[in-house]
Amino acid sequence: MLIELAGVNKIYNQGRANQVQALTDINLTVAAGSMVCLQGPSGSGKSTLLGIIGCVFPPTSGRAAIGGKQLARLPDRFLTIHRRQMIGFIFQRFNLLSQLSVLENVTLPLLPLGVGPRQRRQRAGILLERLAISHRENFPAGSISGGELQRAAIARALINDPPLILADEPTAHLDTPLSREFMAIMADLKAAGKTIVITSHDPLVAQHPAVDRVVGVSDGRIDVP
Amino acid sequence: MNSALEKQLNLLDYALASLWRRRLKNSSVLVVFTAVIFLVASFHLVTTALTETAGAVLRQTPEIVIQKMSAGRQEAIPVAYGEQLSRLFGIKKIVPRVWGYYFDEPFQANYTVLGVDPAAMPMGEHLVQTLLAGAWPGSAANQAVVGGAIRELLALSVAPPTVEDDFPDHSLFALHRPDRSLKLLSTVGVFRDETALLTADLIAMSLADARDLFQIPADLATDLCVYVHNPAEITNLARKIAAILPDTRVLTRPQIEQTYRVVFGWRSGFAAVCLLAALAAFVILAWDKASGLSPEERREIAILKILGWETADLLLVRCWEALIVALLAFVAGCTLAWLHVVFFEAALFRPVLVGWSVIHPPFALTPRIEVKDLLLLFVLTVLPYLAATVIPTWRGAVVPAEDALNG
Numbered sequence: 001m002l003i004e005l006a007g008v009n010k011i012y013n014q015g016r017a018n019q020v021q022a023l024t025d026i027n028l029t030v031a032a033g034s035m036v037c038l039q040g041p042s043g044s045g046k047s048t049l050l051g052i053i054g055c056v057f058p059p060t061s062g063r064a065a066i067g068g069k070q071l072a073r074l075p076d077r078f079l080t081i082h083r084r085q086m087i088g089f090i091f092q093r094f095n096l097l098s099q100l101s102v103l104e105n106v107t108l109p110l111l112p113l114g115v116g117p118r119q120r121r122q123r124a125g126i127l128l129e130r131l132a133i134s135h136r137e138n139f140p141a142g143s144i145s146g147g148e149l150q151r152a153a154i155a156r157a158l159i160n161d162p163p164l165i166l167a168d169e170p171t172a173h174l175d176t177p178l179s180r181e182f183m184a185i186m187a188d189l190k191a192a193g194k195t196i197v198i199t200s201h202d203p204l205v206a207q208h209p210a211v212d213r214v215v216g217v218s219d220g221r222i223d224v225p
Numbered sequence: 226m227n228s229a230l231e232k233q234l235n236l237l238d239y240a241l242a243s244l245w246r247r248r249l250k251n252s253s254v255l256v257v258f259t260a261v262i263f264l265v266a267s268f269h270l271v272t273t274a275l276t277e278t279a280g281a282v283l284r285q286t287p288e289i290v291i292q293k294m295s296a297g298r299q300e301a302i303p304v305a306y307g308e309q310l311s312r313l314f315g316i317k318k319i320v321p322r323v324w325g326y327y328f329d330e331p332f333q334a335n336y337t338v339l340g341v342d343p344a345a346m347p348m349g350e351h352l353v354q355t356l357l358a359g360a361w362p363g364s365a366a367n368q369a370v371v372g373g374a375i376r377e378l379l380a381l382s383v384a385p386p387t388v389e390d391d392f393p394d395h396s397l398f399a400l401h402r403p404d405r406s407l408k409l410l411s412t413v414g415v416f417r418d419e420t421a422l423l424t425a426d427l428i429a430m431s432l433a434d435a436r437d438l439f440q441i442p443a444d445l446a447t448d449l450c451v452y453v454h455n456p457a458e459i460t461n462l463a464r465k466i467a468a469i470l471p472d473t474r475v476l477t478r479p480q481i482e483q484t485y486r487v488v489f490g491w492r493s494g495f496a497a498v499c500l501l502a503a504l505a506a507f508v509i510l511a512w513d514k515a516s517g518l519s520p521e522e523r524r525e526i527a528i529l530k531i532l533g534w535e536t537a538d539l540l541l542v543r544c545w546e547a548l549i550v551a552l553l554a555f556v557a558g559c560t561l562a563w564l565h566v567v568f569f570e571a572a573l574f575r576p577v578l579v580g581w582s583v584i585h586p587p588f589a590l591t592p593r594i595e596v597k598d599l600l601l602l603f604v605l606t607v608l609p610y611l612a613a614t615v616i617p618t619w620r621g622a623v624v625p626a627e628d629a630l631n632g
Contacts, residue, residue, distance in 0.1 A: 084533030
């Protein structure tokens, strides 16, 4: 299993007056090469769950292993390194830096790895070509269309060739054709062997044939079918 | 290439691009910081050059000066006092000197008039080295050497006039004796610019001419200059002289040097406090600027962190940015300061540092730039800026990565 969560709890502001129990007793396993959709309303804990799977923060308690590594035992620095090697993120609003060009945005994860400019350009060029936005590589991210932004964000998530792709509400701000296009790209990535976890309350995502499993999340718990 | 080095180059490249993206904010910091460094560096260059100039000029002055005091006031000293000191071992020569201040009403300027006898002075033959042009007054009467400022003020040329010179003779000028009669003097030399600090307002002439101008009898002088064989004995000899001549004030060269140091020290200290206050204000401003992360900057940090950038990487980028701004400001500030001192004669600091004379000495200072001075300036300016920006930068770099998940 690429993702193994057992009895995972996440409490924000533990011990303070504003303490929040975001996740309670989460048990979830995701096999390598599969696509899982985490479905639930806003505030249900999907993004927190994605944050734990994405090694952004460790669980408060429970066992969380991503790619065979126990997150609770990893200091913050190693969580970052593990995240860099294992995970590609696609965000709700794509989170590209608007003043940087598409090429610069896509290659951002490579800078702290010490990858030289020529190799960065080469790797990004292949991805941008594959996602059909190579003609926009020198455009500032703030000046391209929503569909192009989406593809640039996917290219950035793939630049390190991570085995796990996490997408947080990726279709929330896209129209139906762009949402379909996004899922088509995800399906291709799954076919190429990537493991994909998508949080969404969009039926178009949950009902996509490439999605192997839909996991309902509400009030910080996984719904039992 | 080594990947660690490549990583540093990548981060440096990102820092440069980031500076360019926020060019308005960064250029305003750069301009203010350059101005602060320019002021501090200019001031340092000027005070260093002035102190050195004063020291160089004072090296030509007598080791001991004796002045007669009466009821706390200085008055003319009998030349015969010198004979009482002849039995003191260690004295090379005692030379009378006549000097005084002369107020030139038409020009509203004070001159310092000095009467010496170079032939009687042990270093007399070296006095010519202080001149830019001409010669020291010889045995002929009514000749003078003037400072550059006086030459300019009175539009004097240096005698002797040649046959080609137009009439009237531009080397001549006149001063009033106490009885209002005129004493005509011919300019035979001009002091070098390097000595301008002390000679700009000086008119030097023979002892007899000075006595004639001030109407001082031949057996009196303003003070007596004592030259000694061993400079290490100056203080001892001064003490002995004071004991032999209890109605005199005995001034030593180290005391005069100390007075100059105190004068410059007080002035430079005062200005330094003002400049350091400006520097402190800038550092507080830099701290404030670096502390206030805009929502856009906060978002950028969160995105970079979630993309796998470590806190150390972000800190390094911000440090590169601060270092680039600081180094640019340092180089620009120091260069402008040098230009200000050398080509604009330190126009901003002249009133602060050389304000005791009506005729301000013109500056011809060529500041010596030494590595230790540059290091001192670097420590005084760049390090406080880096310190003021690194701590807020660290606070900014610890923005949690999950912020990027929230929109």
